[in-house]
Structure formats: structure tokens, C-alpha cells
Amino acid sequence: MASHTKSVILAQHRANDDLNTPLLPQVARADSDLEADGMRAPLDERIIAAASAALEDGQTHYVDVPGIGPLRDAVAEYLNGAVGAHYRAGNVVITAGLQEARFLSIQMIGEQYDSIALPAVVHPGVRKALGVRSRNPKTMPADPAQGYLAPLDAIAQAAADGCRLFYLESPSRLSGAAYAADEVAAISQIVADKDAAVIWDQGLAPWVEGAYASLAALDSDCARTAAIGEAYSGMGLASWFVGYIAAPEAWVPAMQSQKQIMAICTSTASQYAALEADQLYTEARARQLSRLGGLRADLLSAAGQAGLSVVGGETVNVIALRLSEDNANKLRRAGIDFAAGRLFGAPDVIRLNVNRSTAAALSALS
Amino acid sequence: MSKKKKTGTSLLYQLIGEARGYDDVIIMGRGDPDFDTPPHIVAAAKEAMIHHHNDYTPPQGLLPLRQAIAERVKRVNNIDVDPDTEVVVTNGGQEALFLMVLAVTSPDDEMIVPEPNYNTYADSLAFAGGVKIEVQTYAETDFRADPQDVRAAITDKTRSLLLVSPNNPAASVIAPADMREMLDIAIEQDLMILADDIYDLFVYDDFQHVSPASLPGGKERTLTLNALSKAYSMTGWRLGWIVGPADLMARVTELKAAVSGGASVISQHAGIAALTGPQDAVDMMAEAYRRRRRMVLDALDEMGMQYGMPQGGQFVFADIGFTGLDSAEVAQRMLTEQHVLAYPGSAFSKDRKDYLRMTFLQPEDQLLEGLERMKVAMDNIMAEKK
Numbered sequence: 001m002a003s004h005t006k007s008v009i010l011a012q013h014r015a016n017d018d019l020n021t022p023l024l025p026q027v028a029r030a031d032s033d034l035e036a037d038g039m040r041a042p043l044d045e046r047i048i049a050a051a052s053a054a055l056e057d058g059q060t061h062y063v064d065v066p067g068i069g070p071l072r073d074a075v076a077e078y079l080n081g082a083v084g085a086h087y088r089a090g091n092v093v094i095t096a097g098l099q100e101a102r103f104l105s106i107q108m109i110g111e112q113y114d115s116i117a118l119p120a121v122v123h124p125g126v127r128k129a130l131g132v133r134s135r136n137p138k139t140m141p142a143d144p145a146q147g148y149l150a151p152l153d154a155i156a157q158a159a160a161d162g163c164r165l166f167y168l169e170s171p172s173r174l175s176g177a178a179y180a181a182d183e184v185a186a187i188s189q190i191v192a193d194k195d196a197a198v199i200w201d202q203g204l205a206p207w208v209e210g211a212y213a214s215l216a217a218l219d220s221d222c223a224r225t226a227a228i229g230e231a232y233s234g235m236g237l238a239s240w241f242v243g244y245i246a247a248p249e250a251w252v253p254a255m256q257s258q259k260q261i262m263a264i265c266t267s268t269a270s271q272y273a274a275l276e277a278d279q280l281y282t283e284a285r286a287r288q289l290s291r292l293g294g295l296r297a298d299l300l301s302a303a304g305q306a307g308l309s310v311v312g313g314e315t316v317n318v319i320a321l322r323l324s325e326d327n328a329n330k331l332r333r334a335g336i337d338f339a340a341g342r343l344f345g346a347p348d349v350i351r352l353n354v355n356r357s358t359a360a361a362l363s364a365l366s
Numbered sequence: 367m368s369k370k371k372k373t374g375t376s377l378l379y380q381l382i383g384e385a386r387g388y389d390d391v392i393i394m395g396r397g398d399p400d401f402d403t404p405p406h407i408v409a410a411a412k413e414a415m416i417h418h419h420n421d422y423t424p425p426q427g428l429l430p431l432r433q434a435i436a437e438r439v440k441r442v443n444n445i446d447v448d449p450d451t452e453v454v455v456t457n458g459g460q461e462a463l464f465l466m467v468l469a470v471t472s473p474d475d476e477m478i479v480p481e482p483n484y485n486t487y488a489d490s491l492a493f494a495g496g497v498k499i500e501v502q503t504y505a506e507t508d509f510r511a512d513p514q515d516v517r518a519a520i521t522d523k524t525r526s527l528l529l530v531s532p533n534n535p536a537a538s539v540i541a542p543a544d545m546r547e548m549l550d551i552a553i554e555q556d557l558m559i560l561a562d563d564i565y566d567l568f569v570y571d572d573f574q575h576v577s578p579a580s581l582p583g584g585k586e587r588t589l590t591l592n593a594l595s596k597a598y599s600m601t602g603w604r605l606g607w608i609v610g611p612a613d614l615m616a617r618v619t620e621l622k623a624a625v626s627g628g629a630s631v632i633s634q635h636a637g638i639a640a641l642t643g644p645q646d647a648v649d650m651m652a653e654a655y656r657r658r659r660r661m662v663l664d665a666l667d668e669m670g671m672q673y674g675m676p677q678g679g680q681f682v683f684a685d686i687g688f689t690g691l692d693s694a695e696v697a698q699r700m701l702t703e704q705h706v707l708a709y710p711g712s713a714f715s716k717d718r719k720d721y722l723r724m725t726f727l728q729p730e731d732q733l734l735e736g737l738e739r740m741k742v743a744m745d746n747i748m749a750e751k752k
Binding site: 023041 | 376379396398399402403408411412415416419420421422423424425457458460461464468469470472486489490493494495525556557558586587599600601602603604613614616617620621623624625626627628629630631632633
């Protein structure tokens with residue numbers, strides 16, 4: 001006999017559009033796959049050696065819930081150096097990848113607030129995390145002219161309407177557009193004036209060409225900003241799932257407790273690999289940035305010649321295009337996977353990763 | 367600073383934090399085997415770092431690992447599952463537990479939970495907005511969960527039944543006849559079953575582990591979790607799984623994607639090696655736990671302590687009610703005065719303030735030393751009482 005209880009569970013599940021939002025792959029599944037969030041990259045032998053040594057040394061047991069001490073230290077120092085933040089190890093929770101960072105921060109910081117304001121265009125993982133347990137999301141308009149970031153007046157309006165927690169991406173996960181320094185200063189002021197808080201996804205910041213402005217840099221007391229991101233992206237660790245949350249110390253215990261409840265800790269091999277990646281990151285990232293920057297410049301030129309409409313963005317690892325459904329179908333017919341903007345909330349846009357295969361995608365469109 | 371008394375997970379945090387400060391501490395609390403991961407599994411991980419570090423891994427896990435899991439649950443648990451649609455790989459048994467609870471629980475739904483039980487089930491249920499309905503078990507009957515008590519606890523809001531066998535912390539194993547009766551009740555009352563089989567390889571004497579999903583009528587309403595942590599000494603790798611019917615597993619897959627995306631590709635390759643490689647290390651560890659269990663029981667008998675006979679698992683749940691103190695206080699004194707960490711029963715259930723959970727996951731010399739120190743602590747407490 002069919003189970004009525006199960007039918008009810010499944011009906012509720014089918015009705016949960018947020019939870020059923022497809023998640024983008026963490027790395028490309030093939031050369032023609034331009035859909036993934038992270039990039040495939042060679043893994044330095046020193047990282048393999050460090051992770052192997054840790055395992056052989058018996059680091060195969062539970063470790064501290066918020067992460068091994070040296071990695072928390074390293075991430076805090078890295079963020080302080082890279083984006084001018086003011087973190088210490090006690091501010092950092094190492095997560096099993098970016099999605100866990102999203103989930104933990106949205107759910108646990110969200111518990112302290114009545115609602116959470118997010119841009120209409122945001123990574124699908126955000127809505128997916130909210131689909132598990134809604135935190136009363138309020139949608140702010142996203143401006144196509146600003147790379148689909150939420151404009152300052154929309155943030156101010158949400159604050160004026162009583163929202164005290166914001167989820168903001170900078171750079172945008174769709175377009176790579178990032179807030180300029182004066183805009184970040186204005187956001188900081190709005191947040192301070194209203195005694196509000198921000199979950200600030202800065203995971204794509206390493207791929208910004210030129211200066212990057214992080215809200216965490218303006219939060220000198222580490223009082224109202226939780227920065228999240230992938231740890232050491234571009235180092236060949238995308239499938240090892242290492243992410244971070246750097247947050248006010250007062251917010252850490254709740255996230256740490258929840259991390260214990262849902263995973264206990266992050267894989268030790270991944271953490272020791274990330275610790276070694278920290279040592280190599282400055283140089284390796286600079287190389288990647290230069291390589292991808294050159295590739296993207298060529299691609300932008302090709303896109304211009306093909307008459308394609310590029311959404312403005314500052315990161316070298318993605319290109320977003322405004323594209324008709326007919327053109328999107330051309331890509332599909334060419335066997336090229338792309339990230340559909342509809343998953344982010346921008347149906348007429350697609351996102352392509354920048355790599356050696358991207359030129360083929362543009363050729364298919366021209 | 368909050369003066370609120372710590373309970374559950376936060377109480378354990380406090381004790382673990384303090385234990386870290388003692389160089390000579392003997393840990394008889396956390397469920398982390400002292401053995402390191404077998405070398406062939408570490409070797410497989412190193413190979414994966416070279417050849418598979420960039421591989422895409424879907425939220426439900428790599429297919430070869432799901433196939434190995436399907437083969438394992440068939441061989442050990444007699445559960446038939448399709449690796450394509452009925453297996454999801456998780457970040458350890460802990461994430462499996464969390465996802466299972468989320469999968470069947472909506473706000474105000476009731477879950478029947480035989481007590482005492484692993485504390486994070488209550489935490490996960492609270493996260494989902496569910497309500498825990500406790501069914502008590504008792505040391506005098508070796509913490510047997512009575513199916514008739516379960517039946518009596520069901521209301522029109524009850525949606526699921528949690529069956530952890532061997533139980534943590536009580537170490538009881540649900541007998542085959544009781545398991546059949548539990549399933550019959552679940553079918554009759556239309557409940558989902560959450561089965562936690564994580565200690566299924568650690569069953570002692572003549573006791574027998576049965577997975578409810580292996581029984582006729584069981585699979586379509588049961589989600590079953592397991593992990594590599596305890597059996598292969600792989601706690602730090604964070605690798606577990608859930609198996610169940612395809613329709614419910616589709617929901618589990620979406621929840622897994624929402625909570626953390628995927629599991630480390632390196633851990634997954636290590637997991638394949640664990641499940642498909644030589645199993646002699648598992649047998650060796652199981653034999654060691656058998657020996658150690660006997661040592662602990664002998665020591666407790668010598669101290670005159672009562673306990674439910676541990677039929678499975680890696681721990682003993684012992685009655686310290688004779689001290690007249692709350693188990694949190696006894697655990698605190700054992701830690702502070704003798705540098706021995708055992709978990710207070712109150713961390714598992716508010717009604718178990720008279721119990722301590724002691725694991726036997728330490729080398730035998732340390733275990734003996736820990737039991738000696740525990741005896742000193744108990745003697746001191748009793749001397750003060752006089």
C-alpha cells in the first residue's frame with residue numbers, strides 16, 4: 001500500500017522551487033563544459049606532498065570543528081593581506097566548500113534576524129540554501145547596467161524597510177561585476193547607520209583585475225560582516241571542497257555548533273592541502289590572473305567583433321553575455337555547457353568560464 | 367557571559383575544550399577510534415591526488431563509490447539499492463544524520479526517538495522544527511526499546527521513527543523480532559523510518575543486527591545511514607552515505623546539494639579503496655574492541671557499577687547514580703581531578719543524569735590507566751559523601 005506520509009513529503013518537496021534549484025558543478029566535467037563555478041587547475045606537487053604527509057602522520061581523525069588552528073590562522077592572515085580585513089583565527093570557520101559556507105552563514109546568522117535581503121540576481125546556491133529552511137528572504141532589484149549587482153538605493157531602501165541582514169555578492173557570481181570602493185563605503189555606512197549585518201560573498205575576489213574593495217576591510221571591529229568564499233581557488237582544490245566563513249567572533253559559536261551538528265569537521269586531507277596552498281598562493285594566483293586576463297581580453301575582442309553583448313564585469317575567470325534563446329540553442333547544439341542566467345534570476349544572460357575552450361563557444365555564436 | 371547551564375552538544379564542547387589543556391588526558395569520550403586509517407586507504411588517497419584531483423563530483427557522489435556502497439549494503443545489511451538513484455554520499459555519518467532528519471521532517475512533525483540517543487539527532491530535529499517524542503529505555507532491560515512503548519507514543523502528528531542499532535550511547539541492539547515489530551508498527555501507522563546502522567559491524571556475543579530496510583515492506587519507507595568513520599577508522603575523512611527508495615533519495619540529493627554541494631573527491635577515492643580493498647584491518651579492529659569491551663566491563667564490575675550490557679557499539683553506558691551527583695558534575699570532576707574524559711549522560715538526554723558514556727577506543731594500556739583513574743575519582747567522590 002502506498003504511503004500517504006511519503007506522498008505528503010514528496011509533494012512538499014516538489015513544491016519547493018528554491019530547494020530544487022539546480023546547483024552548478026564545482027569544476028568542469030569536460031573541456032567543453034563552461035558551466036562550472038570553479039576552475040580546473042594543476043595541483044602543485046608540494047600540496048600533494050603536504051596532504052600525503054599529514055595522512056601518513058596519522059591526521060586521519062576528527063579535528064577541531066571550526067578547522068585546524070594553523071589553517072584558521074592562515075586564512076585570517078590571507079584575508080587581511082589580500083582584502084585588508086581585520087580577522088584573527090577566532091573569526092574563521094573552515095567549511096566543506098563554498099556551499100556549506102553559504103548554508104551555515106545564511107541559516108545561522110539568519111537566525112538572529114527577522115529577514116534577509118538579497119539581490120534578485122544571485123548565485124542559485126543561495127536560494128537553494130534558503131530552500132532548506134526559509135529565513136524570510138526579501139528581494140532587492142538587481143541592475144543589469146551594474147553587472148546585476150543590487151544598486152545602493154535598493155540596499156538603502158531595504159534597510160529603511162526594516163531589513164537588518166543582507167546577502168551581497170561582490171564580485172557577482174554571474175557577471176564578475178564588483179562594487180567600487182566608494183560604493184562599498186556607502187554600503188558600510190548604510191549598514192552601520194541601521195545596525196545591520198552583511199554576509200559578503202567575496203569568493204571571486206582573487207580574480208578581479210585591479211583593485212578590489214571588500215566590505216570586510218571597512219569593518220574594523222569585525223562586528224557586522226561575515227565574509228565567505230572558496231579557500232585558495234585556482235589551486236586545483238575545487239573538488240576538495242574547502243571554504244571559509246570569516247565573521248564576528250560573537251557569531252562563530254552558533255555556526256560552529258551547527259557545523260558540529262551537520263558535519264563535525266572538514267576533511268583533514270583537504271585542510272592540510274589548503275594549508276600548503278596558502279604558502280604558494282600569492283605567486284600561483286598572480287600567474288593565473290595574468291594568464292586568464294590575457295585570455296579574457298582576447299575573448300572580449302572576439303565577442304565585440306561578433307556583435308555579442310557582454311555584461312560588464314571585473315573578474316578574469318568569467319564572461320557573461322546577454323543572449324537570445326536562439327543563440328543559447330546554438331551553444332547547446334555545439335555541445336557547449338554554460339551557466340544559465342535564469343538560475344541566477346537573469347533569464348536573458350549566460351555565464352561562460354574563461355579557458356581555452358571559451359573561444360569555441362564564441363565561434364559557435366558568431 | 368551567559369550563566370545558563372550547558373547541556374547537550376555545548377556541554378561536550380566545554381569538556382573537550384578543557385581536556386585539550388591536559389597533556390596526560392585519557393579520552394574515553396569522543397567516538398574516534400585510536401587506530402589510524404589502514405595504509406592501503408591512505409595510498410589510494412595519494413593516488414587520487416595525482417590522477418583525480420580535478421574530477422567533477424556530483425552532489426550524490428562518484429558513481430564507483432555509490433556502486434561500492436550498494437554492494438556493501440547488500441552484503442552486510444541485505445538491502446538492495448540501485449547505485450544510480452538510491453545512494454547519496456555524505457560528509458560523514460553526521461551529515462547523513464542531518465540530511466535524513468531534514469528529508470522527513472517539516473515543522474511540528476513528531477519523531478519517535480528511543481532514549482537515550484545521540485544528542486545531535488535532537489539538534490537536527492530542532493533545526494528542522496520537528497518535535498522529539500521520547501520513548502524511554504532502561505538499564506535493567508539492557509536499554510531495550512519496547513515496540514509497544516513506541517506504539518503508545520504515536521499521535522496523529524507522528525511522521526517518523528528513529529531506530530539506532532546498535533544504539534549510541536546505550537549500546538543496545540534491536541533484536542530481529544523487535545525490529546520486525548517496529549517495522550509492522552511503522553507500516554500500520556504510516557511512519558517513515560530513519561535507521562542509523564553506523565555501528566553495524568560492532569555487535570557482540572550472540573546479538574544480531576538487522577536493518578529495517580532489509581525486511582519485507584521496509585525499504586520503501588526507510589532511509590538508512592552509515593559511514594566509514596568507525597569501521598575503517600576514517601573519522602577525519604568525512605565520508606558516509608544514505609541509502610533509501612529512489613523517490614525519497616531524490617529529495618536527499620537536493621538537500622545534500624543545498625547543505626554542502628559534494629564530498630571531497632580525495633575522500634571518495636579513499637572510500638572506494640576502503641570498501642573494495644582488503645578487510646583484514648576491520649576484523650583486527652573489531653577483535654580489539656571485543657577485548658577492550660571485556661576489560662571495561664571487568665573494571666566496572668570491580669567498582670560495583672551497574673550498566674546495561676553493551677550488545678554492540680564502541681562504548682558502555684554506566685550508572686553513576688550511587689554517587690548522588692549529576693553526571694555532568696562527575697564527568698567534570700573526573701576530568702579536572704584525574705584527567706579522564708567520559709561523556710555525561712545528560713549530554714545525551716535530560717533524563718540520563720545518572721549515567722556516563724565511556725568509549726573503548728584507546729590502546730589497552732591507556733584504557734587500563736583511564737579505568738584506574740576513574741576508580742580513584744569515584745573513591746574520592748564516595749569518601750566525600752561519607
